[in-house]
Amino acid sequence: MSLKIQHFVIFITLSLITSCRQGPVGLSKIESAKLPVDSALSKAEAIEAYILPYRERVKEVLDSTLAYAPKLITKEDGAYNTSAGNLMADILLSEASPIFKSRTGKKIDLVVLNHGGIRSVISKGNVSAKTAYEVMPFENSIAVVTMDGNAIMELAEFLSVSGRAHPIAGMQIVLGSSGTIKSIRIGGKPLDTDRKYRVATSDYLVSGGDDMVFFKKAETIHNLNYLIRNAMIDYFRKVDTLKASVDDRFIKLK
Amino acid sequence: MKRRNFIKNTTAATALTGLGGLSLGSCSVGNEKHITILHTNDVHSHIDAFPKDHSLYPNLGGLARRAALVDSIRKENPNTLLFDAGDYFQGTPYFNFYGGELEFKLMSMLNYDAATIGNHDFDNGVDGLYAQLPHANFDLLCANYDFKNTVMDGHVQRSKVFILDGLKIGVYGIGIELKGLVNKELYKETRYMYPYALAQDAEKQLKVYEKCDVIICLSHLGYDYESETKPNDLTLAKKTEYTDLIIGGHTHTFLDKPTIVKNKSDKEVLVNQVGCFGINLGRIDFYFDDLANLSSNGVSIKV
Numbered sequence: 188m189s190l191k192i193q194h195f196v197i198f199i200t201l202s203l204i205t206s207c208r209q210g211p212v213g214l215s216k217i218e219s220a221k222l223p224v225d226s227a228l229s230k231a232e233a234i235e236a237y238i239l240p241y242r243e244r245v246k247e248v249l250d251s252t253l254a255y256a257p258k259l260i261t262k263e264d265g266a267y268n269t270s271a272g273n274l275m276a277d278i279l280l281s282e283a284s285p286i287f288k289s290r291t292g293k294k295i296d297l298v299v300l301n302h303g304g305i306r307s308v309i310s311k312g313n314v315s316a317k318t319a320y321e322v323m324p325f326e327n328s329i330a331v332v333t334m335d336g337n338a339i340m341e342l343a344e345f346l347s348v349s350g351r352a353h354p355i356a357g358m359q360i361v362l363g364s365s366g367t368i369k370s371i372r373i374g375g376k377p378l379d380t381d382r383k384y385r386v387a388t389s390d391y392l393v394s395g396g397d398d399m400v401f402f403k404k405a406e407t408i409h410n411l412n413y414l415i416r417n418a419m420i421d422y423f424r425k426v427d428t429l430k431a432s433v434d435d436r437f438i439k440l441k
Numbered sequence: 442m443k444r445r446n447f448i449k450n451t452t453a454a455t456a457l458t459g460l461g462g463l464s465l466g467s468c469s470v471g472n473e474k475h476i477t478i479l480h481t482n483d484v485h486s487h488i489d490a491f492p493k494d495h496s497l498y499p500n501l502g503g504l505a506r507r508a509a510l511v512d513s514i515r516k517e518n519p520n521t522l523l524f525d526a527g528d529y530f531q532g533t534p535y536f537n538f539y540g541g542e543l544e545f546k547l548m549s550m551l552n553y554d555a556a557t558i559g560n561h562d563f564d565n566g567v568d569g570l571y572a573q574l575p576h577a578n579f580d581l582l583c584a585n586y587d588f589k590n591t592v593m594d595g596h597v598q599r600s601k602v603f604i605l606d607g608l609k610i611g612v613y614g615i616g617i618e619l620k621g622l623v624n625k626e627l628y629k630e631t632r633y634m635y636p637y638a639l640a641q642d643a644e645k646q647l648k649v650y651e652k653c654d655v656i657i658c659l660s661h662l663g664y665d666y667e668s669e670t671k672p673n674d675l676t677l678a679k680k681t682e683y684t685d686l687i688i689g690g691h692t693h694t695f696l697d698k699p700t701i702v703k704n705k706s707d708k709e710v711l712v713n714q715v716g717c718f719g720i721n722l723g724r725i726d727f728y729f730d731d732l733a734n735l736s737s738n739g740v741s742i743k744v
Contacts, residue, residue: 212472212608213735214655214685216728217711219699219744221721224506226490231508234550238488238505241543245534320534326564390624410626 249317253423256431260309262302265352265433267362271305271322272354274431275419280356282418283329283387286411295331296373296384297357299342301397304389305354314429319419329418330390331409336380338404343371343378345401346437355437362439369440389415474606474729476655477521479511482690483717484525485532485561486544491718502719508551510722515552520605523552524612526690527559527661532718540565541573549578555601557614557659558583559690566627567591582614582659584643590630600643608654608729611647615640615660615677617691636662636672637680648683655727656684663692664714678702678710686711686725693717698744699725709742 262271276298284295307321334342343360346353347368363369371378383406390410392399423429490503515521529548530541541562548556558581562570571592574581584599600613615636619628640658647653658677665673674689681687682705695716704710715721 211732212474212654212729213732214727214740215473215730215735216726216741216743217685218726218728219711219713220724220726221697221715222510222724223721224490224502224510224719226500226506228506229509230503230505231512232505234508234547235505237547237550238543241535241539242489245538248538249534326531410624412626 249320250315252313252315253420254314254426254429256309256311256314256429259311260429260431262305262308262352262354267352267360267437267439268355268433269302269352270431270433271309272300272302272352273356273434273436274309274429275300275305275322275415276354276356277431278419278422279329279387279415282421283331283411283413286413287331287385287387287409290411291409293385295357295387297339298355298387299346299358299392299399300354300389301392301399302351302353303397304391309429309431314423316420316423319416319423323416323419325391325415327389327391327415329387329411329413329415330393331385331387331411332393332402332405333383333385333407334401334404335383335406336378338401339373339378339384339386340371340380341401341404342386342399343368345399352437359435360437364440366439472729472731474608475518475520476605476608476610476727476729477514477518478610478657478686478688478723478725478727479514479521479523480526480659480688480713480715480723480725481507481524481719481721482526482661482688482714483528483559483693484544484719485528485717486530486536486541487533487718488535488543488547489533498718498720504547504551504719507719507722508547511551514724520608522554522603522605522610522612524657524659524688525553525556526659526688526714527557527616528561528690528717529556529559531561531564536564540569542576545573545576549576553579554603555580555582555612555614555659557581557661557690558586558597558616559661560617560619560622563619563623563628563631567593567629567631569627571596582612583616584613585634585636585639586616587632587634589632593631599639600647602647602651602653609652611644611651611653611656613640613643613647613656613658615658615662617661617663618672636660637677640677640681640684644681644683654729655686658684658687660687661690664689664694664696664712665692674712674714675700675702678704678712680705681710682706682708684710685727686713688723689714695721701742701744709740711742711744 260270262269279298359372361370393402488504491498493500529544530536581597583597588594603610618633647656662672665675674687694714699711699713702710715723
C-alpha cells in the first residue's frame with residue numbers, strides 16, 4: 188500500500204516536472220446573451236407540481252363569490268361623480284370609520300380619493316376578491332389626515348377645477364353653472380372654516396401622489412395600515428348586492 | 442446545501458482531471474476555464490407565466506420554465522452561478538397570500554446562489570422579510586444597508602466569495618435609498634448608506650484581500666435617471682475599479698445586451714439588466730486562459 192502511494196507521489200512529481208508549467212489564469216473573453224423565458228421552454232415538472240397547490244388556493248380564494256354587481260360599475264358614467272368612484276369612497280367611509288373610532292375615539296368626516304386610482308370596472312355579475320385586486324392593484328393603505336376648514340375649502344376648489352371625477356364621500360359639493368363653488372356640506376352641515384375635519388384617503392395621495400397639493404396642509408396624518416383593497420374585500424363580504432350609482436354628492440347646476 | 446457539495450466535488454474532480462491531463466504531458470488543453478453567470482431582477486412574485494391574452498407580455502415568463510432553462514445551462518456548464526438583483530417580492534396575489542414564502546422556496550429550488558435586497562422586498566416590513574429567511578437557501582448580500590438595529594441584523598452579508606473550478610467569484614450587493622420609496626414604518630431602523638464608497642470598499646475587499654478572479658455587483662440602484670445625482674448603475678460602474686459586472690434592477694430596464702462602461706482605471710465594466718417579471722434570464726459567460734496565452738489586447742468582450 189505504502190509502495191503504491193510512494194509510486195503515485197513520484198509519478199505526480201515527475202509529471203509536474205516534465206509537463207509544461209501551469210501558470211495562473213486570467214480573464215480572456217466575456218460573452219453575453221439575453222435568454223427569453225417563453226413557451227419554447229418546457230416546464231420543470233417538479234417546480235410546476237410544487238406551485239400547483241399554492242396556485243389552486245389563490246385561485247379558490249380570489250375567485251370565490253363575495254357579492255353581486257347588478258350592473259356595470261364604472262368610473263366613466265358621470266362628469267363629477269361616478270358609480271365606481273362613489274362605491275370606493277363609500278367603502279372607505281364605512282370600513283375605515285369604526286377602526287379609526289376604536290383607535291382614536293374620533294370620527295372620520297369625509298373621504299377623498301383620486302379618479303386615476305380606480306384601475307378597472309366592476310363588471311355586472313359575481314364580485315370576488317379578484318375584483319378588488321383588479322380595481323385596486325396597488326398596496327395603498329388608508330390614511331386619515333386632520334385639516335382645518337380652510338384647507339377643506341382648498342380641497343373643494345382643487346376638485347372643482349380638476350376636470351376629473353375624483354371620488355368623495357361624506358361631503359357634498361355643488362358648483363354653480365359657471366363652475367364656481369356654490370355650496371360645500373360635510374355630514375349634512377355647511378363647511379365651517381373654524382373647525383377641523385378628518386379626511387380619510389389613500390396614503391399615496393397624502394405623500395404627494397396625483398398632485399393633491401392641499402394634503403400638504405394636513406396637520407396630523409394617521410396611517411391605519413389597512414390596505415384599501417382589504418377594505419374593499421371586507422365590504423364585499425358584508426354586503427350581498429353592491430349598490431353603486433351616480434348621485435348628487437358632487438354636481439354642477441345647469 | 443446539496444449542490445454546494447456537488448460543486449465542491451466537481452471542483453475536486455476537475456482538479457484531478459487537470460492533473461491527469463498534465464501527467465499525459467498534454468499542453469494543448471491549456472488551462473481554459475469557463476464560468477457562467479445567470480441573473481434575474483424585479484421578478485415581483487411573477488411565479489406564473491403571463492396569460493396568453495396579456496397585452497404586453499403574452500405567455501411570457503413563468504418560474505417552471507425558468508427552472509428548466511437554468512437546469513439545462515447548469516448541465517452544459519456545472520460552473521454556473523445564479524443571482525437576483527432584488528424585488529423578488531410584490532406584484533401578484535402569491536405575495537399577498539404567502540408573504541414571499543413561495544418566492545423564496547422556489548428560488549431555493551432553482552438553486553439561486555445569492556440575491557440583493559430591493560425596496561419592494563420591504564413591503565411586508567423588515568420583519569416580513571426576516572420571517573421568510575428560513576425559506577431562503579441562498580445568501581442576501583448588501584454592502585450599503587446597515588441592519589444593526591433591526592431583526593435582520595447578522596442575516597445580510599456585504600459580500601460573498603464563490604469558488605468554482607479553482608476560480609474565486611466575489612459578489613457584493615448594493616441597495617437603493619429607502620426613504621421616499623418605502624414607508625419608514627416598514628424599513629424601520631434599516632440605514633441606507635450612500636452607495637459608491639461602500640461599493641468601492643466591497644470590491645477592494647474582494648480583489649485585494651480575497652484575490653477574486655471575477656467581481657460582480659448585484660445592484661438595486663436602477664440603471665440610470667434623468668437626475669444625474671441620483672445613484673445609478675452607470676455611475677457606479679464609472680466609480681469602481683475592480684468590478685467586472687454589475688447586475689442591475691429597480692428600473693425594469695430591458696437591455697438587449699449589457700452596456701459597457703469604462704471604470705476609474707479605464708477598464709471595461711458590463712452593466713446588465715433584464716427587464717422584469719422573469720420574462721428574461723440574463724447570461725454572462727466568463728472565459729479564462731493561461732496568462733501566457735492571453736492577448737495583449739486584454740479581455741475580448743462579445744456582447
